[in-house]
Amino acid sequence: MSVTADTLSFIQQAGQSIxxxxxxxxxxxxxxxxLVASAxxxxxxxxxxxxxxxxxxxxxxxxxxxQSIEExxxxxxxxxxxxxxxEIQVLAALPHAPRHRPATRGDAVDEAIIKEVIVKTKGARKLPKRSNGKVSANAETSTQALAGNHATVLDFLRTQLNRKSWKPLTHATMAKGSGIPAGSVGASLARLKKDGLILTDDKGAYKLA
Known part of the structure; x- marks a missing residue:
């Protein structure tokens, strides 16, 4: 059974509760x-x-x-x-089912149209540039693959962080600034760290990679 939007929503709600x-x-x-100190x-x-x-x-x-369960x-x-x-990518790549009738001129036109369809990534985003003005291959691949909450959180972090200094940010601040549920921030941060787009220390501070 595939992961549906409802299933993803239930997981997200559980994460928010945790x-x-x-x-x-x-x-x-x-x-x-x-209380202990006062006593x-x-x-x-x-x-x-x-x-x-x-x-x-x-x-x-x-x-x-x-906290461990939340992670x-x-x-x-x-x-x-x-x-x-x-799942969405696989469905988009599936060929049309064979037609159980003789081929016609209309079929040829349909096939031509299908071959011309190009799936474009929505909401294309500017890629981060390094000091020498070049964009790394990993950064390009990671940024193009981002979508939804991950891309939204990255957009917000780019308004708050730089590559030179660390800045402490809470999940609540990121959720408010990016407009996504607090329970979804952790998953987005994990993805951004995995893709090498942001760095974090053990004190809750972040900077751009």
């Missing part, structure tokens, strides 16, 4: 940390401090586990998107 859960847990960890200051040897600290550790572990969903969404795109 992202919302992760953000809620991160906020809960921060709040619990404040230690007010009563350094209070009987309830150990319990508060244990709850804080549990919340932090939950946040990490949900898995990013991969799932990206893979499903690729399958859907591949």
């Amino acid at each position: 992202d919302a859960a992760r953000q809620a847990l991160v906020e809960a960890v921060a709040q619990q940390g404040q 230690v200051v007010e009563q350094p040897f209070g009987a309830g401090n150990d319990k508060l600290f244990a709850q804080w550790k549990t919340l932090a572990r939950l946040a990490q586990e949900v 898995q969903f990013k991969t799932i969404y990206e893979t499903a998107s690729a399958l859907k795109a591949r």
Whole structure:
């Protein structure tokens, strides 16, 4: 069974819910940390401090586990998107079914028209140029293959980043700036990093490749 648009939408909705859960847990960890700090200051040897600290550790572990699940969903969404795109390309390349009737002059005209059909990529985008003014073959191939949310996020990042310095950006900022759901940002970033169009560090900062 192929990946349909509905299936892709369900995966995207699940990813958005997981992202919302992760953000809620991160906020809960921060709040619990404040409670622990206040309790230690007010009563350094209070009987309830150990319990508060244990709850804080549990919340932090939950946040990490949900983040791990979110990363898995990013991969799932990206893979499903690729399958859907591949299905469309295969269908477009299928030959016409043989006609069960004698060939006519009209058939010859139809075949001529079919041969002249050229599938053009919609929304062609300018390719990133290097300092010497040349465009790398990898960048050209990656940019032409981008579509949908991936291309939208890349357009936004090009308005915010450069190749010289790192700039921290959150998923929420990218979602708001590019106009796509927050749950879809991760999959687009993974694709852009895989194609070598952006770079990221372990502190949540980005720059153009």
